[in-house]
Amino acid sequence: MVILLLLVLATSASAHTTLVRPRTVADLQRSIDRAQPFDTLVIAPGVITGSDLTIGKPLTIIGRKGAVVDAAMKGTSAIFVDADNVTIDGLAIRNVAVSFSTDNAAIKVRKRRHALIRNCRIDNAVFGVYLSDCKQSQVVGNRFTAYYSEQSKAGNGVHCWTGRDILIKDNVIDGHRDGVYLEFMHRVTVTNNICIRNLRYGLHFMFSDSCSYRRNRFEHNGAGVAVMYSSWVEMTENIFEDNWGVSTYGLLLKDIRDSHIRGNTFHRNSIGVYAEAASRILFDRNSFTGNGYALRMLANCDDNTVRNNDFVANSFDVTTNSKDSRNHFDRNYWSPYEGYDLDRDGYGDVPYHPVRLYSLLVEQLPSSVILMHSAFVNLLDVTERVVPTMTPETLIDHHPRMKPLSP
Template sequence: MGRFYIAIAVVFIATFLSEKTLANIIIAEAGNSGKTIANAIQSAQNGDTVLIKSGIYKEQSLKLKKSITLLGENLPVIDGENKYENLTVEHDSVIIKGIKFINSGSSNFNDIAALTIQNSKHLLIEDCQFENNFFGILSMNCGYITYNNNKLSSGGIKGKPLANGIHCWKSNHLTITNNTIKGHRDGIYLEFTTQSKFENNRSIKNSRYGMHFMFSHDNFYQHNEFIANGAGVAVMYSKRVEMRYNLFADSWGSAAYGVLLKEINDSKIIGNEFRGNTISIFADGANRIEIYNNLFLKGGWALKVNASCADMQVNGNNFIGNTFDIATNGGLKMKSMNANYWDKYEGYDLNKDKVGDVPFHPLSLFSVIVEKNPPAMLLYRSFMVSLLDKSERVLPSITPDNIVDNHPQMRPYVYDRN
């Protein structure tokens, strides 16, 4: 044990010494016209650190084209005065830490962001805050960037248009972790962004999507929380997306959903919790999707799957308290639907193997009617509808009999989400 501590101390001193000898620290001070951030950056060499003292800096549009570290002391503020792009980075190996970016400009034509990163690799953006900006962080044509532990919020200024919190375009190998994004248009927006990882982010109350994927393949996201976003999370035109252990909650409103899958192939949705969404998963043109071990709780529709989807697998999920467990607009064919728990299941288990002895048909007649004729939803919970549903359950005639779970569970699964 003692040896371990000595080793750590040695490493610590070594790094301290090397910084002391190889890199300079240049200080920027608010209110000191000689020590602006722009001056500091100007005089810094690659490898140097610019230490920004606390205070408010209004330096219009800052540019950074050197490999340096911008380190904030006690969260200094870079104010874009609602006119400028606070900071633009265009160089590899930049570290930005502990700085607050506020009031970026906004535009109907240009993508103006508080922090723009373009054509760069190996950056770390950490412990920063973003408030009332148009775009929060904009990365274009980048790779190997880590966004960690940042807080972004917008919507505090009346009349200022909203844009995306973290916007990534044509980037790859991003690591986006532990960020909180609130009140933007899309919390996280990905377009042509691949091989990236998203973990432990919270995307809350964004006006459109909590997260928005377009043409972004091979991404992995887990343990994120998407809560009360306008329309939920949209995953579009992408392949090999993995979503594990995320929480999708409270996307409630007409045309809102937990996850929208549009033209998605070969993706996995495993171990997630969907709670209180109008539609938990809406799938259109989605192929080979594996939906395993998710909890669908108190939704309007748990799964709304259009007939344009193929080879979907829905196994081992819990369906609890949803108005409709499944709806489809036509002759949907699933690859498998097995061993789920359905709270609407009224069968029995004589041999006590915890699997219901009669198959369960989760597609109710009323859901078929509503799918064909949405205004009929007005009859929801009317006596006639209950009667129709009951009689259809006893003697299925209109609902397709291929949507069936042959091994419905008698008890809900208990999942471990860690």
């Protein structure tokens, strides 16, 4: 322990801060090669042309305001991080070349620990930050902007493939393929990010257990957010808004188990939550407003709990493709609910069936969707509500709230 402390003191005592004024990446590469481990290089404002910079030792690289690495659509990735404990702070990186054989990124880190990428502005890159097999790293406060129109050319804003303990925080990711992409990750925290106008998903999440994402905003993404094949995921206080289109979701859940979805807002999505093979998930205190389908839960979902949520002004509140349901709905607020509350405990005395007869019809006969909003269908729904015959009997809220939780 004492030796370790001495080592830390020794290294920090010998660390130097150097101001460099490189014109090209080759100049910067020479400065990096001359520097001692744990030194700090401060880059003066100015454009540095070139790509394929390799940071091969633990360094802190700070870009002053106006310091830009311009890859000029040539080479592969702009910066390779090939050491542990590398910090890149405040640097701007732009114009990374598109390639169909290598995944070119503004900053690419492979098999390293303690990378910190902070306050960078990454403009027109294929991939923004690419973490492959990294641990204990952070991507904080960056801004990613890309301008692709085709998914096949574009890369992801923050791309993590294999690894654990990553923090992705306070980033703005605009116009990439996926805003944040996580695959085979553990214990990733994604907080306070804004993912907008990404071509595919705002957040794409595969085979990543024990991750949490909270207070993010996902807007106008091609297909919303997809969470697939994962367990123990915490999704809290995110905002899913305006993800509207034929096969677009606010949140797509596929093969998810033992997760919590709390306090999120789903507003104006064509499908708020689409759940397929989701089990033991708790939906608590979410708000679903103005969606086409608020919650679409397929027959292979079981043992999910949906409680204390607000369902307001959705075209369909809950839809399913089965006649029975093994999920639990309780104490939600449903805006179409027309029951009464004689004992004044705040919960309606008549149970509520959130599945409309018409939604079942559309399920089985897609072309009957042309009768949407017609008088006959409204009549049918009223009849079914009075005398339920076809809607799932077990999909029922015994304590529908009289007032929404959030006004």
